[in-house]
Amino acid sequence: MLTEHIGQLDLVDERHLPPRQVHERDLDWLRSADLVVAEVSTPSLGVGYELGRAVEMGKPILCLYRKQEDKLLSGMISGSPGIVTEIYEGLEGAKESVGRFIATRKKKKEERLKSC
Amino acid sequence: MLTEHIGQLDLVDERHLPPRQVHERDLDWLRSADLVVAEVSTPSLGVGYELGRAVEMGKPILCLYRKQEDKLLSGMISGSPGIVTEIYEGLEGAKESVGRFIATRKKKKEERLKSC
Numbered sequence: 657m658l659t660e661h662i663g664q665l666d667l668v669d670e671r672h673l674p675p676r677q678v679h680e681r682d683l684d685w686l687r688s689a690d691l692v693v694a695e696v697s698t699p700s701l702g703v704g705y706e707l708g709r710a711v712e713m714g715k716p717i718l719c720l721y722r723k724q725e726d727k728l729l730s731g732m733i734s735g736s737p738g739i740v741t742e743i744y745e746g747l748e749g750a751k752e753s754v755g756r757f758i759a760t761r762k763k764k765k766e767e768r769l770k771s772c
Numbered sequence: 773m774l775t776e777h778i779g780q781l782d783l784v785d786e787r788h789l790p791p792r793q794v795h796e797r798d799l800d801w802l803r804s805a806d807l808v809v810a811e812v813s814t815p816s817l818g819v820g821y822e823l824g825r826a827v828e829m830g831k832p833i834l835c836l837y838r839k840q841e842d843k844l845l846s847g848m849i850s851g852s853p854g855i856v857t858e859i860y861e862g863l864e865g866a867k868e869s870v871g872r873f874i875a876t877r878k879k880k881k882e883e884r885l886k887s888c
Contacts, residue, residue: 680851
C-alpha cells in the first residue's frame with residue numbers, strides 16, 4: 657500500500673510491533689483513506705487482506721501491476737468489481753496511473769456535489 | 773481456501789474463466805460458507821483478499837500456517853481479531869486443527885441456541 661508514511665525515516669520498525677497493533681494501525685490508515693493505491697506485482701497475504709477489507713469499506717481502489725512475462729495477476733484482484741487494475745511500466749508509468757486515478761475521482765466527486 | 777470443490781475432477785480449469793467470473797464464483801462460495809479455513813503458508817493476493825472479505829462478512833475463520841524457519845506470517849493475518857491462526861505440522865496436524873475449530877464453533881452455536 658502507498659501511504660504518506662512511506663519513506664518516513666522515524667517510522668518504527670514494524671517487526672518489533674505486536675501483530676495486533678500492526679493490524680489496527682493499518683486498518684486505521686485504511687479507514688481514514690480517501691482512496692487506496694496498492695502495488696500488486698508480488699503475491700502478499702497482507703496486501704490482499706487489506707484490499708478485501710477496503711472493497712467492503714467501499715473505498716476507491718487502484719491496483720498497479722508491473723508488466724511481467726509468464727505471471728498472471730490473481731483473478732480475485734483483476735476480477736473484483738471494486739478494484740481498478742492498471743498494468744504499468746517503471747516509476748513514471750506508475751505515477752501517471754495514480755495521477756489519472758486521482759483526477760478521475762476528483763471529477764466524479766465534483767459532479768456528485770454539483771448534482772446535490 | 774478449502775472448499776468442498778477441492779479434488780473435484782470435473783471442475784473447470786479456472787485459467788480459462790474470465791477473472792470477473794472467478795471472483796463472483798469464489799465470493800458466492802464465501803457468502804454461503806458456515807466457516808472459512810485457509811492455508812496461509814504461501815503468500816497469495818487472492819487468499820488474502822478473500823480473508824479480508826470474509827472478516828468483513830463476520831465469518832468464523834481459521835488460518836493454518838505450516839511451521840517454517842525464517843518466515844513470518846503477515847501481521848495482517850496473525851493480528852486480525854477476526855481470524856484464528858494455528859501453526860500446524862503435516863496433514864494430520866492440519867486435520868486436527870480443523871476438527872478442533874469446527875467442534876468449538878458447534879459448541880458455541882449450541883450455547884447460543886440454548887440461551888435463546
